[in-house]
Amino acid sequence: MRATVWSGRNKVQVENVPDPQILNGRDAIVKISSTAICGSDLHLYDGYIPSMRKGDILGHEFMGEVVETGRDVGNLEVGDRVVVPFPIACGACNACARGLFSLCENSNPNASMAEKMFGDATAGIFGYSHLTGGYAGGQAEYARVPFADVGPIKIESDLEDEQVLFLSDVFPTGWMAAEMCDIKPGDVVAVWGCGPVGQFAIASAYLLGAERVIAIDRFGYRLQMARDKAGAEIIDYEQAPVRATLREMTGGRGPDHCIDAVGMEAHHHNPGMYAYDRVKQATRLESERGYSLREAIFSCRNGGTLSIAGVYGGFMDKFPIGAVMNRGLTIKTGQCHVHRYLRPLLDRIEKGDIDPSFIVTHRMSLDDASDGYETFKHKQDECVKVVLKP
């Protein structure tokens, strides 16, 4: 089959690889109809996530048709149309029993490697380095889906692929970012980053009852999408000082909740500040550039919530713990526990509360995946989301 293969920093190409096979009784094989490039794939592309290997198949946002099931998969049949959540979860361990599916205790066969890096292992993730299991990803014609009796959700309505594809990651990830804020009537939420997760965090914050949502980015077209499609007020951080503007917009209080939808490769408009972390990150003295997170901490209202949805991989310098502690901020974070949001969010899509396809700006053939990565990375051609068709 054809698959998107990582072969080093800034190098992906579509290659012929062997077709996936059932390895365990609870596996299924899915013929992929649509797959997307995630912002977090860019961290792999840029070489900031350790434990990648030449030849790894990328991709953790995909859907398609079941073409084969293992002997222990009772809930799916060949021909079923499914969306597959990006974390792989067994459904039977204590983490899964508590709904913490991205922390499944059984799905990461490289747990001892992850334990060394993070202190304990996380769940397996499709196409996302060997720390999360070394699973082949879904930017391909086919994928093997382990624990297929637990993860995939069947799509039985006639919704288009692009309306349900983002249930695999970015919609639930944005939703969880907003949910972690425990939004009360009257609350103001600020969202750093207007990529796909930021867009869904904005939309979700409104669905969860936020009074106002303020979006922060520097790309005009992304801010425009946040304003026109997701309904946010906007701040262009290259035009206005973020903290002062947020104070001004909130009567001096600051936002009640701050969502970081940026992660480890943040940008800073002050060249000196940017250079400090850029150099330390490039020389691997720190693994994160933390401007958005630091700014979110300084901007947040006393006693407020800092919700981190952006991906971080290791260690950050100059983390303002003094502001967090003394001003009583609550930090909530985690890879999204996608499984627990699939049904309720599909219901919302079916009811018409939201149509997640608004983020799609680019549709390409799988064969053009390497162009897709370049376009998305450099935000060329007003790119927000690339969907690949095998």
Add this chain to the structure above:
Amino acid sequence: MHVKAAITVRRARGELYAFWRDFEGFPDFMAHLEEVRETAPGRSHWKATAPLGMSAEWDAQITEDVAGERISWHSVEGSKIENSGTVHFIPAPGDQGTEVHVELRYDVPGGAVGALAAKLFGEEPAIQIKDDLRRFKQIVETGEIARSEGTPTGQLGKRMLRQRPAQPLPADELRAVTSGGDA
């Protein structure tokens, strides 16, 4: 050498005890055991692979057996590798199942040199026993050992150092894995 490891499994004590009491099932989750055979009540013959392609065999005797709580065993006198082990089952707090605590003591084949060689090949005993416990937990909780394309054999310390690329296995490697071999 003395190693300890523990894991919490979402199952009742009695079920886990019964699983461990059947020594012949150990090779299903203990990666370095080839075969364990019960030769008489309480007595068993063990065959294991050792670092550098060596193998080892010994006989063991159960020295303590408290149903649902604890099993201990000891290699019989005259074994080439003197070793002993204990597994305790303790209820985990709340509804989280059972804590499985394992302790092993043994003389390393090749002494200090063997221990160093084992470490170099990623077969450090503390990691090995934790990996075995992870596989045990996977079998009991999910009915299978989690396999990825990068680690098709499932959790195995030495595999951490030589991962395959995360792409489907060619037919020959696939056969080796599905026939139970170490691809």
